[in-house]
Amino acid sequence: MTTPTSSRGRRRAPTRIERAAGRAAALQRPRVILALLLLLALTCVLLLDGYLRAEVGGDQRVRTGASSADVPxxxxxxxxxxxxxxxxxxxxxxxxxxxxxxxxxxxxxxxxxxxxxxxxxxxxxxxxxxxxxxxxxxxxxxxxxxxxxxxxxxxxxxxxxxxxxxxxxxxxxxxxxxxxxxxxxxxxxxxxxxxxxxxxxxxxxxxxxxxxxxxxxxxxxxxxxxxxxxxxxxxxxxxxxxxxxxxxxxxxxxxxxxxxxxxxxxxxxxxxxxxxxxxxxxxxxxxxxxxxxxxxxxxxxxxxxxxxxxxxxxxxxxxxxxxxAAHRTATGTTLYEGKALVAAVAVAEWTLPVLAAGLLVVGVAVMGRFAMMVVLARRHHRQRNRRRFGWGPPVTRPVSVIVPAYNEKECIAGTLASLARSTHPIEILVIDDGSTDGTSEIARAAAESLGMPNVRVIRQDNAGKPAALNNGVRNATHDLVVMMDGDTVFEPDAVRQLVQPFADPAVGAVAGNAKVGNRGTLIGAWQHIEYVMGFNLDRRMYDLLRCMPTIPGAIGAFRREAVLAAGGMSDDTLAEDTDITIALHRAGWRVVYQEHARAWTEAPGSLRQLWSQRYRWSYGTMQALWKHRGSLTDKGPSGRFGRVGMPLVVLFQIVTPVFAPLIDVFTVYSMIFVDLRAALLAWLAVLAVQLLCAAYAFRLDREKYRYLLMMPLQQLAYRQMMYLVLIHSCVTALTGGRLRWQKLKRTGEVGAPAGAG
Incomplete structure (x- = not known):
C-alpha cells in the first residue's frame, strides 16, 4: 500500500479506512493463494486420472510394412x-x-x-x-x-x-x-x-x-x-x-x-x-x-x-x-516415489466418482434453476403487468431519498441531477461519510445550480456505509425512505414506481431494477448480462416465492419504522442490504420486486475492482446467512424465508456456484480424454439453454439482444472469475477471515439513462 500524499505533495498519515483496506488486502493474499491452489490441485487430479485412463486396445501394430534391413x-x-x-x-x-x-x-x-x-x-x-x-x-x-x-x-x-x-x-x-x-x-x-x-x-x-x-x-x-x-x-x-x-x-x-x-x-x-x-x-x-x-x-x-x-x-x-529372477527389490527414492505415485492415483480414483456425483447434482440443480426462473418470471411478469393489477390506492406522499457518499466527486452531481427530474415529491439527504475529495461541496454546488432546495448535505466522520444510511434514516422527514448509491442515476419515474407497492400495508421493503450504465466495455457488457439474467430474473422468482434475499443497494425503498424496528443497517456483515432484507422477512414484513423502477449504476471497470466488489458481495452474503441461521427454525409467516429462501439462496448462490466449475472442468476433461465431439455438443447444449433463458430475461426487461453475442465469451472467461471469487469467499469464511467495506474507483461515466444504450 503506497503512502498517500496531500495536495501540496507532503506525506500525510493514511486514513482509518485506508489502513483497514491495506490490512484486509494483506490478510486476503494467502486466502487467494489457497483458493487457487485448491483449483490447481483439482486440475492436477483430473489430469492424472485422464492420463491413467488412456485406452488399451487390441494388440495390432500401429503401422505395418516397415523395412527390417537394419535388424540382424x-x-x-x-x-x-x-x-x-x-x-x-x-x-x-x-x-x-x-x-x-x-x-x-x-x-x-x-x-x-x-x-x-x-x-x-x-x-x-x-x-x-x-x-x-x-x-x-x-x-x-x-x-x-x-x-x-x-x-x-x-x-x-x-x-x-x-x-x-x-x-x-x-x-x-x-x-x-x-x-x-x-x-x-x-x-x-x-x-x-x-x-x-x-x-x-x-x-x-x-x-x-x-x-x-x-x-x-x-x-x-x-x-x-x-x-x-x-x-x-x-x-x-x-x-x-x-x-x-x-x-x-x-x-x-x-x-x-x-x-x-x-x-x-x-x-x-x-x-x-x-x-x-x-x-x-x-x-x-x-x-x-x-x-x-x-x-x-x-x-x-x-x-x-x-x-x-x-x-x-x-x-x-x-x-x-x-x-x-527378473524382479529387483525397490529401495530408496524409487520406493518412496512409487508409493507417492500410487497414493496420488488412489486420491484421483476416489476423487473422480465424487466429482462425477457432484456434477450430476450440480447439473440437475442448474437446469432446475433455469426452468424455475423462466416459469416463475413469466408468471411474475404477467401478474404485475396485467391491466387490473394494482397495489392499492396510488402512493403520492413525499419520500426521503438517502444518498450515502464517500469520495464520490465524479458521480454525485450526476446522481443529484437525475433526482432533480423525479416525478415524485422527494427530499434528498446526502450523507457525506468523511469524504476527502470535496464531495460535500460538490453536492451543495450541484443542488444550488439545479435549484434543489430539497437537498440536505450531512457530514459525518468516516464510519462506513451502514452508519451513513442509519444517519440518513434518523434524519429523514418522511415515513418512506429510498436508499441509493452515490454513483447511481435514477430514471425520472423510478421513485414513483418504487414506492407504489407500499399501498399494501404488508409490504415493508421494495427492490428496484438496477441496470449497468457503463456497458460499452467488454467487462461492462458481461455484467449487463449478469444483472439482467442473474439478478433481475432471480428477483422475479424470489418475489413470487415471497423470500426476496436482497434489496440492491443501488435502488431500494423501505418503511422507516421497519428499518428502525430492525435495529437499522448493521455493520455486522459486508452485505448490509442482504442483512436488513432478511431481518425484515423475519420481522414479518413482505419484500417485493418492482421491475419498472429502474436505476443505472456504474459497474466496476477493471477486473481487479470487479473481484473486490464481488468478493465483498459473496462473503457478505455468507455472513448474513450465517447471522440469520436462526430463521431456519422461525415459525409462521416470518419463518417463510428460513423455510424457502434460505435453502434456495444457499443452494443457488453458494453451493451450486461453488461446484459449477465441475461442469467446465469435466467438459475439458471429456474433450481431452473421452470424446471431443460429444463433450463439445454437451457444452453447446448447456450454452444454448442459458442463451434462451438470457434472451427471455432480456425480453422481459426490454433490453437489446445484441449483448447476448458476448455470452459465449462470458461463459469462458467472466464466469470462471466469478467461480474463483466465490471459492475465495468460501475459503475466507472457513478460515475465519473478516473484511471491511472497500470503496471502488468511479469514473462518473454513467450520466443519464439515455446514454446506456
Missing part, C-alpha cells in the same frame, strides 16, 4: 526372448515341451484375479506384462500376483507404441511403470514387452533402436511365438487351438488378462492348461526359461522343475526365486 537375421529368425548380454544381441528359445504362459495389458480388477485363481488352482506360474497406469490404479492385484510367485514385466505406462516415440517418451514410459511397480509391490523388473509387438520377425527399423536402447539399459525384451489371439474373442475352443504349439515345440504363449472383455479367455485357460499338461508340457516363467538356458549352456543338462514351489504364499523358496 539371427534376431528375426531367433527365439522370443531378446537379450543384450555383453552388448551383443542374442535370442533365447523356449525348450521343447515347455510353455512360458504370458499375459498382456493388465492388471484388471475383474479379469486378472480370475486368471490368478486359475493359475493357483493348477499350480502354474505366469508372466504378466503390466501397463503402468493400470498398476497404479490396482496395486492390490499386483501385490497378490507377485506374492503367488508370478513374474511381472513392463508393458509401458500408457500402452503406446514406442517405435514412433522420442527417446524421452520411451524413458518416461518405462520409468513411470517401474515406479508404479515399486509403489504397488515393492519391486522393479528387467522384463519388457512392447505394446503391439508379436514375433521377433516383426521387428522393423523403427522398433529395433528401441529394443537396442532398452537392452543396453539391462532390459530383456520378450516376444511371442504362439499367439492365442484371444483379444479377437473367437470362442474358447479356437483360443485353445491357436495357443497350442506344433508338435513338442516349446513356446512363449500370449493371452490377455485385460484390455477388453475377457470371459472367453477365462473359459479357455483351464482347458488349455489341462490339455498341455496331458501332452507332457511344463509351465514356467520367462526367468524360468532363461534359467533352463543357462543350465544348458553350463553343460549340466539340468532342467529345474518349473513348477516346484512356484506358488507358495511367501514366495521364498529357491524355485520361486528362479521363476522371479
Amino acid at each position: 537375421d539371427r534376431i528375426l529368425n531367433g527365439g522370443p526372448i531378446l537379450t543384450f548380454r555383453g552388448g551383443r544381441a542374442t535370442t533365447v528359445s523356449v525348450p521343447s515341451r515347455t510353455i512360458a504362459l504370458t499375459f498382456d495389458d493388465g492388471p484388471n480388477p475383474t479379469w486378472t484375479p480370475q486368471v490368478l485363481k486359475i493359475l493357483r488352482a493348477y499350480d502354474v506360474p505366469g508372466t504378466f506384462f503390466l501397463v503402468g497406469s493400470m498398476v497404479s490404479r490396482y496395486p492390490d492385484v499386483v501385490r497378490t500376483m507377485v506374492r503367488q510367485g508370478n513374474e511381472v514385466g513392463v508393458h509401458t505406462f500408457t500402452h503406446v507404441d514406442l517405435s514412433y516415440q522420442s527417446g524421452a517418451r520411451v524413458d518416461r514410459e518405462i520409468q513411470q511403470t517401474q515406479l508404479a511397480l515399486a509403489g504397488a509391490a515393492g519391486i522393479t523388473t528387467t522384463l519388457f514387452r512392447a505394446p503391439y509387438s508379436s514375433e521377433t520377425d516383426a521387428i522393423d527399423d523403427y522398433s529395433w533402436p528401441v529394443y537396442k536402447k532398452l537392452g543396453q539399459d539391462g532390459y530383456t525384451s520378450v516376444f511371442v511365438d504362439t499367439d492365442s489371439d484371444d483379444w479377437k474373442r473367437p470362442g474358447a475352443s479356437k483360443i485353445v487351438r491357436w495357443a497350442t504349439p506344433e508338435g513338442d515345440e516349446g513356446a512363449s504363449v500370449l493371452f490377455h488378462d485385460a484390455g477388453g472383455e475377457r470371459s472367453q479367455t477365462i473359459a479357455a485357460l483351464p482347458r488349455y492348461i489341462e490339455k498341455m499338461k496331458a501332452k507332457g508340457y511344463t509351465f514356467t516363467t520367462i526367468s524360468g526359461v532363461m534359467e533352463q538356458q543357462r543350465a544348458t549352456d553350463r553343460g549340466t543338462g539340468g532342467v529345474p522343475d518349473a513348477t516346484a514351489g512356484a506358488l507358495t504364499d511367501e514366495a521364498t523358496t529357491a524355485g520361486t526365486a528362479r521363476l522371479q
